[in-house]
Amino acid sequence: MLLIDLLNGVSFGMILFLIASGLSLTFGVMGVLNLSHGLFYILGALLSLELVQRGVNFWVGGVAAAAFVGLLGLLIERGFLSRLHNRLNEQVLLSIGFVYIFSNLMAWIWGPSGRLGPAPAGLGGSVHIGMDSFPIYRLAILAIGGAVAAGLWLVTQRTRAGAIVRAGMDDRDITRALGVNYGLVCSAVFVLGSFVGGFAGFVGSPVMATNPGMGFELLLLSLIVIVVGGVGSVTGTLLGSLLIGCIDSFGRAYFPNLAYFTIYLAMIVVLLVKPTGLFGRARART
Amino acid sequence: MPKFKHRALVSVVATILTVFVAVIVAGCGSSTTSGPIKIGVILPYSGDGQYYSKMIENGVRAKLDEVSNKIQGRDVQLVTADSAGDPAKGAEAAKKLVEVDKVDVVLPDLFSNVSLAIQDYLATTGTPMVLTSQSLPFMKGDLAFAPYGTTGSSSTLMGPYVVDNLGYKTVSEMFDDYAGAEGYMKGFTDTYTAKGGSVVQTQKPPLGTIDYAPYISKIQQADAMAIWFIPPEAPTFFKQYKDYGKTAPVIYVYIGTLVDRDVAQIGDLGGEGTIGQGYYSSAIDTPSNKAFVDMMTTKYGGPPTSYEFGGYVAASIIVQGVTATKGDTEHATLIAALKNVSVDSPTGKISFAGNGLGICNQYILKVAQVNGTYVLQPVETFEQVKNQ
Amino acid sequence: MKPRLGQTYSRWAVGMVLFAAVPPFLPSYLQGLLTKTIIFALFATSLNMLMGNTGLFSLGHAAYFGVAGYTASILIEVAGVHSAWVVGPASILAAGLVAAIFGVVALRVSGIYFLAITLALGQLLYSIGVRWRSVTGGTDGIFAGRYPDLGFGAMNPVRFYYFTLFVSTLCLLLIYIILRSPFGLSVRGIRDNEERMRSLGYNVWNHKYLIFVLAGVFAGVAGWLSRDYTGIMVPGYLGVMTSTTAMLMVIIGGENVFWGPILGAFLITLVEYYASIYTPARWPLILGAIFVISVLYLRDGVAGGAQSLAQRWRGSRASASD
Numbered sequence: 001m002l003l004i005d006l007l008n009g010v011s012f013g014m015i016l017f018l019i020a021s022g023l024s025l026t027f028g029v030m031g032v033l034n035l036s037h038g039l040f041y042i043l044g045a046l047l048s049l050e051l052v053q054r055g056v057n058f059w060v061g062g063v064a065a066a067a068f069v070g071l072l073g074l075l076i077e078r079g080f081l082s083r084l085h086n087r088l089n090e091q092v093l094l095s096i097g098f099v100y101i102f103s104n105l106m107a108w109i110w111g112p113s114g115r116l117g118p119a120p121a122g123l124g125g126s127v128h129i130g131m132d133s134f135p136i137y138r139l140a141i142l143a144i145g146g147a148v149a150a151g152l153w154l155v156t157q158r159t160r161a162g163a164i165v166r167a168g169m170d171d172r173d174i175t176r177a178l179g180v181n182y183g184l185v186c187s188a189v190f191v192l193g194s195f196v197g198g199f200a201g202f203v204g205s206p207v208m209a210t211n212p213g214m215g216f217e218l219l220l221l222s223l224i225v226i227v228v229g230g231v232g233s234v235t236g237t238l239l240g241s242l243l244i245g246c247i248d249s250f251g252r253a254y255f256p257n258l259a260y261f262t263i264y265l266a267m268i269v270v271l272l273v274k275p276t277g278l279f280g281r282a283r284a285r286t
Numbered sequence: 287m288p289k290f291k292h293r294a295l296v297s298v299v300a301t302i303l304t305v306f307v308a309v310i311v312a313g314c315g316s317s318t319t320s321g322p323i324k325i326g327v328i329l330p331y332s333g334d335g336q337y338y339s340k341m342i343e344n345g346v347r348a349k350l351d352e353v354s355n356k357i358q359g360r361d362v363q364l365v366t367a368d369s370a371g372d373p374a375k376g377a378e379a380a381k382k383l384v385e386v387d388k389v390d391v392v393l394p395d396l397f398s399n400v401s402l403a404i405q406d407y408l409a410t411t412g413t414p415m416v417l418t419s420q421s422l423p424f425m426k427g428d429l430a431f432a433p434y435g436t437t438g439s440s441s442t443l444m445g446p447y448v449v450d451n452l453g454y455k456t457v458s459e460m461f462d463d464y465a466g467a468e469g470y471m472k473g474f475t476d477t478y479t480a481k482g483g484s485v486v487q488t489q490k491p492p493l494g495t496i497d498y499a500p501y502i503s504k505i506q507q508a509d510a511m512a513i514w515f516i517p518p519e520a521p522t523f524f525k526q527y528k529d530y531g532k533t534a535p536v537i538y539v540y541i542g543t544l545v546d547r548d549v550a551q552i553g554d555l556g557g558e559g560t561i562g563q564g565y566y567s568s569a570i571d572t573p574s575n576k577a578f579v580d581m582m583t584t585k586y587g588g589p590p591t592s593y594e595f596g597g598y599v600a601a602s603i604i605v606q607g608v609t610a611t612k613g614d615t616e617h618a619t620l621i622a623a624l625k626n627v628s629v630d631s632p633t634g635k636i637s638f639a640g641n642g643l644g645i646c647n648q649y650i651l652k653v654a655q656v657n658g659t660y661v662l663q664p665v666e667t668f669e670q671v672k673n674q
Numbered sequence: 675m676k677p678r679l680g681q682t683y684s685r686w687a688v689g690m691v692l693f694a695a696v697p698p699f700l701p702s703y704l705q706g707l708l709t710k711t712i713i714f715a716l717f718a719t720s721l722n723m724l725m726g727n728t729g730l731f732s733l734g735h736a737a738y739f740g741v742a743g744y745t746a747s748i749l750i751e752v753a754g755v756h757s758a759w760v761v762g763p764a765s766i767l768a769a770g771l772v773a774a775i776f777g778v779v780a781l782r783v784s785g786i787y788f789l790a791i792t793l794a795l796g797q798l799l800y801s802i803g804v805r806w807r808s809v810t811g812g813t814d815g816i817f818a819g820r821y822p823d824l825g826f827g828a829m830n831p832v833r834f835y836y837f838t839l840f841v842s843t844l845c846l847l848l849i850y851i852i853l854r855s856p857f858g859l860s861v862r863g864i865r866d867n868e869e870r871m872r873s874l875g876y877n878v879w880n881h882k883y884l885i886f887v888l889a890g891v892f893a894g895v896a897g898w899l900s901r902d903y904t905g906i907m908v909p910g911y912l913g914v915m916t917s918t919t920a921m922l923m924v925i926i927g928g929e930n931v932f933w934g935p936i937l938g939a940f941l942i943t944l945v946e947y948y949a950s951i952y953t954p955a956r957w958p959l960i961l962g963a964i965f966v967i968s969v970l971y972l973r974d975g976v977a978g979g980a981q982s983l984a985q986r987w988r989g990s991r992a993s994a995s996d
Contacts, residue, residue, distance in 0.1 A: 005500065005503060008499040008500055008503060012499065027786070031786060033786045033789060033790055080966075080970070083970065084970070088786055089729075089731055090969055092731070092786060092789060093921075093925060093965070094966060094970070096918055096921070096922075096965070097962045097963075097965040097966035097969060098962070099962070100958045100959065100961055100962025100965065101962035101966065103958065104955075104956065104958045104959040104962065105959065107336075107955075108956070108959075111337055112334050112335075112336055112337050112518075113337055113517070113518045113547070113548075114519070116521045116522060116551065116555075126529060126531045128531075132530070132531070133530055133531025135526075135529035135530060137529070138499075138529075206525075207525075208496040208497055208522055208526075209518065209519070209521055209525075211518060213333070213334055214496070216915075217494065217496070220793070220797055223790050224794060227790065227791070248500075249497075249500045250500075252491070252495075252501065253501070253504050256489065256490070261801060261802065261805070264794065264797070264798040264801065267794055268779060268795075268798075271779055271782055271783070272782070275782045275783050275787075331954035332950075332955045332956075332957050336955050367950070368950045368955075368957075370950075370954070372908070372910060373904075373908055374906050374908070377904060377906065378706070378710075378904075379950075381703055381706060382703055385701065385702050385703040386703045398814070399813060399814040399815060399908070402817070403906050406817060422814075463807070463812070464812050464813045464814065465812065465813075465814045466814075492801075492804065492805060493804070493813060
């Protein structure tokens with residue numbers, strides 16, 4: 001029934017939002033398209049699964065896993081990306097190299113097959129909606145995603161740090177001229193982005209199996225979300241994700257032959273009509 | 287100045303070419319009656335299939351160790367090559383095995399499309415092939431020996447069983463949208479509908495789908511669910527199936543593809559009772575299988591699956607073949623001998639009908655708990671099935 | 675200008691002689707590897723028309739490679755058209771057509787955004803390749819048989835090697851001429867400073883578009899040859915993995931030297947050969963590590979590094995003879 005389809009689309013969209021928001025942040029602020037962003041998701045999921053298996057509480061384990069991923073993000077940013085200061089192309093190339101390296105490492109450690117985790121206690125099971133059932137955990141994802149979106153929005157729109165970040169997105173040079181330590185801003189944003197990416201993995205782990213090879217797949221979904229929703233604004237990414245999630249879900253349910261293409265088509269249409277995305281800021285970054 | 291540039295270019299090019307040549311210093315001409323017997327194995331050692339590749343190779347090595355790596359006085363060497371799950375790479379690997387390593391027989395890849403590419407190439411060299419799992423329908427007949435037949439054979443017995451023994455008159459189908467899965471499902475569907483069963487719905491999610499929710503929400507009312515997904519995707523399906531409150535029993539048409547970890551996950555996710563067909567399970571209760579399971583558990587730390595079994599049987603077939611030719615591995619001689627082999631596998635006799643398609647035992651297997659672990663419990667045995 | 679050209683072409687001649695004379699003496703497997711490497715050298719060089727020369731980093735270049743391969747496969751296998759004189763040009767045309775269409779979409783944006791779009795467009799074709807099973811055979815692909823049918827005499831590995839060498843060298847020469855021409859100079863100008871070129875009156879978009887389509891056409895030639903070599907066409911040849919392989923060849927070989935990508939193709943094929951024997955499962959790790967090191971420390975690639983070494987040596991020799 002239609003409501004279920006809608007809930008499917010929106011809950012999938014929420015997961016997409018969690019994945020894409022980190023990418024949108026780093027791309028919007030630093031201008032760097034971190035193609036290895038999908039790996040943060042995978043690592044966050046695999047680590048939280050490990051911790052949960054060892055008896056750690058679901059939420060504690062998840063946040064811990066995300067924190068570890070944030071730390072990895074810090075290492076990558078400080079150790080590699082900042083060395084290629086201002087050389088955007090090189091930073092992107094580096095991220096491609098990381099995809100090769102880290103997917104392989106993760107497959108080495110955890111094996112190439114997919115892993116699925118149990119829903120946390122209290123959020124398992126399903127509710128009845130009309131004649132059908134809908135998993136409670138997916139409803140929880142809506143709440144979690146909404147909370148993260150609200151949190152990110154508050155930080156970017158209502159705090160000084162957020163103002164600096166937004167200023168940096170619009171005009172980096174002037175922000176720097178105003179005395180802001182741009183390097184620090186970049187590091188902080190990248191860490192936040194990777195933390196949210198890892199967090200997304202932990203949230204998604206009870207819903208879909210995680211395998212080390214899905215990095216590019218996740219990246220592509222995030223990319224499409226960003227192109228459609230626009231870069232740099234939390235609302236844009238959120239709306240873009242929900243839209244893409246619904247297009248994908250409805251597409252698969254009602255037009256199964258077009259299943260794979262519906263989201264690409266959406267992307268192309270947006271590109272032709274409004275290249276900066278439906279809710280994007282200013283011009284497409286060069 | 288021009289001369290210098292020439293020199294640089296020439297030396298660079300010459301170095302590269304020399305290194306290229308030097309790199310390939312292997313396999314100078316070998317005889318077919320003396321010297322080592324070389325078995326070539328092409329598997330996806332890198333990429334998504336690597337988990338299964340190791341298992342298949344273990345099975346092969348287990349058999350070779352049993353015969354102390356010697357057949358008819360000749361040493362046996364295993365030469366492995368990576369296909370990376372790519373048909374072109376697989377064919378290239380086959381080329382290397384034949385031209386550089388001069389192998390006598392090849393065990394082609396696990397993935398059906400890669401296996402097809404390999405068979406296509408080897409048809410031009412006349413090298414015999416023994417498959418470690420099912421095949422897509424052959425491209426060129428004569429040289430390939432498929433003990434378990436084509437993908438359809440792994441599920442044809444399920445059709446009548448579902449109608450007669452389980453009483454499910456209607457099913458809704460869901461399977462990966464690619465030729466391998468279609469083959470598995472077709473075997474079931476053909477015999478199921480022939481027996482009066484009715485398929486009310488068919489859904490084909492693309493390979494690599496991470497969220498089955500849209501499809502699961504659309505499942506129409508039926509007595510049972512008939513599915514086939516590649517093993518990595520199976521747990522996700524089961525989880526989401528249960529999450530959405532679906533209760534219709536699940537038939538995993540070719541269930542023998544699952545390994546212990548998959549079976550355990552499915553059991554934990556509420557999939558106990560899932561039933562399907564297979565040609566091997568470690569829970570098959572015959573003395574020879576018990577011995578095989580004990581041996582493999584001691585050697586590799588865990589019970590064997592259809593993958594180790596496939597490797598083991600393939601190696602056994604080769605051992606028998608070469609024994610019959612008294613050590614002669616010339617292509618045509620070996621092929622003639624392979625046609626007549628009859629191997630006592632852990633699950634019973636395996637031999638070949640005239641067209642390279644095997645005759646073996648097949649089973650109906652059910653996910654059940656035995657001594658606290660989930661295994662594929664055999665509930666029915668079909669002796670000496672002629673695989674198609 | 676004249677002496678420089680003569681010099682350059684004599685270098686080409688020497689290279690050709692080596693590549694023409696040596697292979698018959700090599701074992702058949704090696705000939706095959708060499709054939710494959712030359713095809714990828716062409717593919718990588720076509721990508722460098724965009725990367726090193728125009729500053730357009732495309733992550734979806736395999737789309738044109740794959741389209742040509744699929745067009746050829748479908749013509750041969752489904753339409754029963756065997757003559758390479760029809761199949762070849764048709765495949766190359768198809769690749770060019772797709773490049774013409776994608777160029778319009780992708781060039782709406784620039785910089786990193788461009789990279790993202792080309793990636794997505796390539797993956798779009800990949801997903802079509804996977805889903806449109808009735809036409810493309812899905813993940814199983816299309817087997818259309820190896821080697822082109824030129825209408826005279828049977829093909830064999832050696833003859834095909836020479837065919838590939840001939841076609842590839844012709845294309846590489848064409849690419850070289852294009853890049854050395856005033857048009858080539860202007861795209862490099864655009865790479866260096868787009869704004870200034872625009873203010874100088876150049877139609878920047880037209881230049882970018884033209885080189886984008888040309889690069890796609892040459893990628894198509896490589897795709898057609900590749901299909902002829904393997905006989906198999908699978909969706910993977912349209913997707914991101916093939917595109918990034920080419921990108922790796924360009925960067926590791928060197929994007930600022932014409933023969934950089936060619937060298938990159940050889941280096942990667944070599945390392946891959948070794949890795950697949952000893953550590954097949956760790957090959958992507960090794961490749962990634964080489965790539966990261968190259969980007970961080972050897973940004974001009976091996977070719978660039980070799981050139982600067984040569985400069986320094988020549989420089990010190992010159993000063994020594996003062």
